[in-house]
Amino acid sequence: MNNMELLASALAYIENHLHEEIKTQDIADACFCSKSTLEKLFRCVNNISVKDYLIRRRMMKAARTILEEPQTSLLEIALRYGYSTNEAFTRTFKQVWNCKPSEFRHNTRFSELFPRLDTPLENGDAYMKERKHVDISELYDLFVTRKDCYFVCCDIKGLVPINNISRKAGDLAIMEAMNRMLAASSDTDVVFRIGGDEFALLTDSSDITYAESIAEKIKAFNGSPFCCENQDIPLSLHVSVTKYSGSHLKYNDLFTSLHLTIKNNKPSADLVG
DSSP, X not given: OOHHHHHHHHHHHHHHTTTSOOOHHHHHHHTTSOHHHHHHHHHHHHSXXXXXXXXXXXXXXXXHHHHHOTTSOHHHHHHHTTOSSHHHHHHHXXXXXXXXXXXXXXXXXXXXXXXXXOOOOSSSOHHHHHSXXXXXXXXXXXXXXXXXXXXXXXXXXXXXXXXXXXXXXXXXXHHHHHHHHHHHSOXXXXXXXXXXXXXXXXXXXXXXXXXXXXXHHHHHTTTOEEEETTEEEEOOEEEEEEOOOOSSOOXXXXXXXXXXXXXXXXXXXXXXX
């Protein structure tokens, strides 16, 4: 089994066991490799530990459940995702979403903040190969329905220096970026993450002026800071508008086109950031 096959197996195992109490060793055993080999590969390719990724995927699923099942108690949801107490679940949820589950339940919209990671694209230039590949295939039916609608693509300017402040600062920057996109859009628009610091907003409109108006609203936030542990950190986004131009909607082609839109609208000096 080569490295990419090993990574694919690990990601599949995690996804199939999100409701169970699993550890990194369990995943390594299922993939017939050592724990250290899996951890090193996961960090090298995905820039996150297996444990942190598992937590984020659980909290992503839990967040969706909180909104889709308003009649289900938070304790039931906590138990479903392997937490025996509300306190432990709330503590972990807040670390990921920066709010309590009870506060999150009052939100009227949901964004794909921590989608499933996928193995890197086989084709593409150096820029594309180094991008973090996420699986947004769950949204494919929506893409088909809105094949004539516009996308607004965003990318954080200089996330590396923010991550150098702390991992928490980087996580909050990602959260802030998506919150700005949500604030600039309407209730029918969908925001999702397509990479480490890359995002897309699928509008519900085939009118380019509508997409451009959202882009301008997002840009208006540029330079405004978010707060992390009493420190104000300025945040700005590259913003661009695009529309899928293929005659037939193919998932990988769409994913690549969104990333290339971001790439082609960034200064060359920023392509490594």
